[in-house]
Amino acid sequence: MATALETVRDYAAKAYKYGFSTAIESDMAPKGLNEDIVRLISAKKNEPEWMTEWRLQAYRRWLTMEEPNWQKVGYPPIDYQEVYFYAAPKVRERPESLDDIDPEIRETYNKLGIPIKEQEILAGVAVDYVWDSVSVATTFRAKLEELGIIFGSFSDALQNHPELVKKYLGTVVPQGDNYFAALNSAVFTDGSFVYIPKGVRCPMELSTYFRINEMNTGQFERTLIIAEEGSYVSYLEGCTAPQRDENQLHAAVVELITMDDAEIKYSTVQNWYPGDAEGKGGIYNFVTKRGACRGKRSKISWTQVETGSAITWKYPSCILQGDDSVGEFYSVAVTNNAQQADTGTKMIHIGKRTRSRIVSKGISAGKADQTYRGLVRMLKGAEGARNHTQCDSMLIGDKCGAHTVPYIEIKNRTAKAEHEATTSKISDDQLFYCRSRGISEEDAVALVVNGFCREVMNELPMEFAVEARKLLGISLEGSVG
Amino acid sequence: MLTIKDLAVSIEGVDTPIIKGFSLEVKPGEVHAIMGPNGSGKSTLAYVLAGRDGYEITGGSITFDGQDLLELEPEERAAAGIFLAMQYPVEIPGVANSYFLRQALNALKKARGEPEVSAADFIKRLRAKAEEIGIRQEFFKRDVNAGFSGGEKKRNEILQLAMLEPKLCILDETDSGLDIDALRTVSDGVNAMRSPDRAMIVITHYQRLLDYIVPDHVHVMADGVIRKSGGKELAFELEKQGYEGLLGPVARGAEA
Ligand SMILES: Nc1ncnc2c1ncn2[C@@H]1O[C@H](COP(=O)(O)OP(=O)(O)OP(=O)(O)O)[C@@H](O)[C@H]1O
Ligand SMILES: [Mg+2]
Numbered sequence A: 001m002a003t004a005l006e007t008v009r010d011y012a013a014k015a016y017k018y019g020f021s022t023a024i025e026s027d028m029a030p031k032g033l034n035e036d037i038v039r040l041i042s043a044k045k046n047e048p049e050w051m052t053e054w055r056l057q058a059y060r061r062w063l064t065m066e067e068p069n070w071q072k073v074g075y076p077p078i079d080y081q082e083v084y085f086y087a088a089p090k091v092r093e094r095p096e097s098l099d100d101i102d103p104e105i106r107e108t109y110n111k112l113g114i115p116i117k118e119q120e121i122l123a124g125v126a127v128d129y130v131w132d133s134v135s136v137a138t139t140f141r142a143k144l145e146e147l148g149i150i151f152g153s154f155s156d157a158l159q160n161h162p163e164l165v166k167k168y169l170g171t172v173v174p175q176g177d178n179y180f181a182a183l184n185s186a187v188f189t190d191g192s193f194v195y196i197p198k199g200v201r202c203p204m205e206l207s208t209y210f211r212i213n214e215m216n217t218g219q220f221e222r223t224l225i226i227a228e229e230g231s232y233v234s235y236l237e238g239c240t241a242p243q244r245d246e247n248q249l250h251a252a253v254v255e256l257i258t259m260d261d262a263e264i265k266y267s268t269v270q271n272w273y274p275g276d277a278e279g280k281g282g283i284y285n286f287v288t289k290r291g292a293c294r295g296k297r298s299k300i301s302w303t304q305v306e307t308g309s310a311i312t313w314k315y316p317s318c319i320l321q322g323d324d325s326v327g328e329f330y331s332v333a334v335t336n337n338a339q340q341a342d343t344g345t346k347m348i349h350i351g352k353r354t355r356s357r358i359v360s361k362g363i364s365a366g367k368a369d370q371t372y373r374g375l376v377r378m379l380k381g382a383e384g385a386r387n388h389t390q391c392d393s394m395l396i397g398d399k400c401g402a403h404t405v406p407y408i409e410i411k412n413r414t415a416k417a418e419h420e421a422t423t424s425k426i427s428d429d430q431l432f433y434c435r436s437r438g439i440s441e442e443d444a445v446a447l448v449v450n451g452f453c454r455e456v457m458n459e460l461p462m463e464f465a466v467e468a469r470k471l472l473g474i475s476l477e478g479s480v481g
Numbered sequence B: 001m002l003t004i005k006d007l008a009v010s011i012e013g014v015d016t017p018i019i020k021g022f023s024l025e026v027k028p029g030e031v032h033a034i035m036g037p038n039g040s041g042k043s044t045l046a047y048v049l050a051g052r053d054g055y056e057i058t059g060g061s062i063t064f065d066g067q068d069l070l071e072l073e074p075e076e077r078a079a080a081g082i083f084l085a086m087q088y089p090v091e092i093p094g095v096a097n098s099y100f101l102r103q104a105l106n107a108l109k110k111a112r113g114e115p116e117v118s119a120a121d122f123i124k125r126l127r128a129k130a131e132e133i134g135i136r137q138e139f140f141k142r143d144v145n146a147g148f149s150g151g152e153k154k155r156n157e158i159l160q161l162a163m164l165e166p167k168l169c170i171l172d173e174t175d176s177g178l179d180i181d182a183l184r185t186v187s188d189g190v191n192a193m194r195s196p197d198r199a200m201i202v203i204t205h206y207q208r209l210l211d212y213i214v215p216d217h218v219h220v221m222a223d224g225v226i227r228k229s230g231g232k233e234l235a236f237e238l239e240k241q242g243y244e245g246l247l248g249p250v251a252r253g254a255e256a
Helices: A004-017 A035-044 A049-063 A103-111 A116-122 A141-146 A154-160 A162-168 A179-187 A428-436 A441-452 A462-475 B042-050 B074-080 B097-111 B119-133 B150-164 B180-193 B207-212 B233-255
Strands: A026-028 A087-089 A126-131 A134-138 A150-153 A192-196 A206-211 A222-227 A232-240 A247-250 A253-258 A263-271 A282-293 A299-306 A311-314 A317-320 A326-335 A340-349 A355-365 A369-378 A386-396 A401-410 A416-425 B002-011 B017-026 B031-035 B055-064 B082-085 B092-096 B168-172 B199-203 B217-222 B225-230
Touching: A035 A049, A035 A179, A049 A162, A049 A179, A141 A150, A150 A154, A154 A162, A154 A192, A154 A222, A162 A192, A162 A222, A179 A253, A179 A282, A192 A206, A192 A232, A222 A232, A222 A263, A232 A462, A253 A263, A253 A299, A263 A282, A263 A462, A282 A299, A282 A326, A299 A311, A299 A340, A299 A462, A317 A326, A317 A355, A326 A340, A326 A369, A326 A462, A340 A355, A355 A369, A355 A401, A355 A441, A369 A386, A369 A416, A386 A401, A386 A441, A401 A416, A428 A441, A428 B074, A428 B092, A441 A462, A441 B092, A441 B097, B002 B042, B017 B042, B017 B055, B017 B225, B031 B233, B042 B055, B042 B074, B042 B082, B042 B168, B042 B199, B074 B082, B074 B097, B082 B150, B092 B097, B097 B119, B097 B150, B119 B150, B119 B180, B150 B168, B150 B180, B168 B180, B180 B207, B207 B233, B217 B233, B225 B233
Parallel strands: A126 A206, A192 A222, A206 A232, A222 A253, A232 A263, A247 A282, A253 A282, A263 A299, A282 A311, A282 A317, A299 A326, A311 A340, A317 A340, A326 A355, A340 A369, A355 A386, A369 A401, A386 A416, B031 B199, B031 B217, B082 B168, B168 B199
Antiparallel strands: A026 A087, A126 A134, A150 A192, B002 B017, B002 B055, B217 B225
16 A cells, blocks of 8 residues: 555646646645645655655644634634645746746736836846745846855755755744744745855845735745845845635745844735725735844844735744844834734844834724734843834724734843834824825825834835835725715 | 805804805905904814815805815815915924925826926926025925924925915915014015916915015904905004904994
């Protein structure tokens, strides 16, 4: 009798034999989750044995864990046996150039307003496109290679630089860190991998557009960015998803690591489908993002603009290990209609004179509910550590809610944390003032809200800021009047 | 251009009316001054013309260039050519003054089916107008009205007015808060805007402003209606006699 693994391998081999037409068919694993599915995913990706084992370990941990329910979001229980954990677009082989990309995929990107060529040429951005968990194109790789920068899909990294992946994977977000991280560790299908060698300043913004396409598929990307001593990289992550009635699950894990004097700037514009006005459909966005400032004077900066998803559960965090290291979190979260968001950050101060800065701007409209949840922890050794937190909420209408839940734990007498919070309503006077100058009501809302968020928007790279500004307007359409 | 007939206005949810049968006819090229004691309803009238929420129109009509003004949203009124320089300009934190003004100008252009102004043309015009009105360029980058002094806010309103070139300019106490020199530069700016097809309604407490912006008509408003109208000399008379002296007999006559 064939072993389970062989069966899986057979299946995988067969799946790849199917003819590939220009219309995008998906190469899908059967629904549901068990050890065979985990093995199947690993086999399909031709992973080394240790990786398969690592996944299985994570899966077994996951089985023992409970889905968290402490956050202020509510959603019907997810039936994990109804989810497809693997879906890859069928391609003959990895496209060598952008021209090899499936025209239908390109068309969709065009509809999303991300013309590949334009992005590549105009923005000078190296883009790693991810289509349902599998990277389909990487641009600028050659140029980056010259500098010794590795930028590409996670799967590629696993094939070409397994030692790097093995060394760092799971060292910031361990397999059993939380329910969704464990799930991701077991079933992640692709994501991005970035390695910046010592002393190299990455000359361009690295960017990945993630996109969920298949119905009922979960997207589980895994991103790992390592910045060696004295290096710098700015990484952009943009997310969109088409409109579907069903809810889709997105459980990503992002790990960042900076060595001495290195800096990673990680920016996200998240625009997953939020569901309709009644709350039907939309993405469940359960993401674990964490950075470790391992080196002295290193810096990790998270900037996020979150306008999408039905439910967001996300706390990009910094572990400030190296002395004098710096963590920053700049966030704009917009919730409209029936959206729910529970987001914030964790700053863990371990090293001496570590500093962190948190600026959170929450905008709630419709019946939406949003919570800022932040943890600032200063450990015994965090001599002279400093934190400044500023948390502002703006309400549009009177059916929405905003909550601020700051946790501050200080174990060192010389460490200090400051917290400021404000809640305001969008003012009728401001809207009238804009309108009396000719600006339409919706544009007036967008203008006032953009002003409210300016500190955060200023942190975004130029081309992203423009997109983010438009997004804020779009996501608040119909929120007043 | 503007015809207000028997206008009656109360605050939403409050029974007592604020404007009680107000009528006024403004023709192109004319400057009308409205004076009147505190609380007589001058700002209310200005806001109603600009289309602010929170008022209930209980009677009368307003037509502007043949259109029923009361049917229009504030931004449509702006596009039709109405501009209100407010008594208390509003602060918009995080929004740069010049960005705001360009958004406004382009919104008006768009509504009128005209092409947008290029960034270069915009900034050129902005610089020129700002210089006329005595606004330093550092104000372009500052947040709209945020942290501006009282006088700076008023000047900024006039800068907007000059940039947006409305047909009907309503100035609500633009002079209060201005120092003597500023009063002159701002008035010069306003006078430069005077033209045969542009009209102005200038709300003020002080005859002094009318030395600079010389009105064709002066109206004295009290208790929600115009109690007396005349030429520019009415302002002098009012300055001498005060409202009581001027309106006393009239008020008694009206109540009889
Ligand atoms: N939102 C409101 N709620 C209640 N009363 C109001 C409101 N707005 C205006 N009023 C009242 O309406 C009256 C007219 O106010 P308005 O601001 O129009 O006066 P004004 O003539 O402009 O006075 P001033 O010369 O002091 O500027 C005042 O008595 C004022 O208190
Ligand atoms: Mg007034």
